[in-house]
Amino acid sequence: MILSVFSTAQADERVYGCRDAYLSRNYDQAFPICSQFEHMKNEDVIFALAYMYVNGLGTEKNYDKAFDLFNSIANGEYEHAEVYYNLGMMHNFGRGTPVNHVKALEYYEKAANGKHFKASYNAGVLYLERGSFYQAKRYLQKAVENSYSPAYLNYGVLFADPKFNNVDLIEAYAWFTLAADDPYLEEDALINLKEVKKYLNPKQLKEGYDRYRTYRQKYNKRQ
16 A cells, blocks of 8 residues: 655655655665655654555564654654554554554554544454444444455454344344455355354345345445
8 A cells, every 4th residue: 555645745855755766666765765864853754664664665574663663753743544553553463562452442543533444444353352342333334334345244243243232143144245255255254154044044034135235236346
């Protein structure tokens, strides 16, 4: 994902080489150029360097360095959802900092407020793990609306797992069927579908399939 950094019209002319190489995905060229200007504390440059460090683009992966760089601009004037998302990931998986799901959720929610649908999905998953139905549904729905197929699978779990006290197996069937359209999710989705189908009669299966067709038309942009 190439990000729209360097958007400030009055950006220092000295960082244009960094900008051009980064936005053209020429990371081997971008990293050494951007590194020259790290001392300037230009937030666009800092972001580009952090992004390259965390993904190992143009340099070796360095989570410690990436975390420090992202963190240095997270609380400034640089309101960028991708910064919060990356910090959420780093707290979530212990990259450059100890695992801290509370902090991860905090940053995912900030990113979600900036319309970052993958952050919304991750926040939904964390709430799902906590057993918080309404919060999980709220954030997973944002990912669903952006046709992010992993959210379909977890959305189905919300209605299939008795611990949430909102069991609706017809609804679960529809979402698992939609998730099965994604080859990467098909195996897990079919396992869930097989279990759900045990409890549905032919009429309910038809209703679930009809819902699936509606959701496919509304959400699944791969069709």
